[in-house]
Amino acid sequence: MRVGCGGILRSPDGIIRAMFLGPVPCSGLDFANLFALKVAAQVFIEAGREGKVYLVLESNSKVVFNFLSNPVDRPRV
Template identity: 50%
Template sequence: MKDGILRAIFSGPCEGLGAKYAEFQAIKVAMELFIEADWVGKSPLVIESDAKMVLNWISNKFVRLWGWWTILVEIDKLVSKIAKVHFNYVSRQTNVLADYLVKDDMRRKSIFRAWC
């Protein structure tokens, strides 16, 4: 933690349900890490993603697909627990570390999580 900012990185194997599901899982893990690190109420959580459609489904309940309903309800519960969560679109080209972790997931057998 530096200057009151918690930074977290993680990567892990995908369950074979596609890139969108993997993005939902990553967002869910980020929120769980934020709660586990005891940051709720201390600072807002900012989640950056290059998946515009996923961010749209999280933000707008009226455009959600039924196939994603279960994980979106889990994300909604975490959002309500944290209260101050901001979702920002960031292109993959501007985040080299995220791009590397996505590619590294293919070889990873268990989830890697770290924060500082």
């Protein structure tokens, strides 16, 4: 199975500031979703936005939400 990820970074007023799309070096939709959130955070930091505005990450994966919300339950990688 091939999977990919993509995302859009918008300013607080809704203007698109960056977009990304590409393959994910893994299989599994939950991992692809987690990978997309990681890429979004990296783009946000590299754009110099960290500490200046909030970063809101959205996901429709309950597995990813639980993974990020419960550090004790995270698998060791």
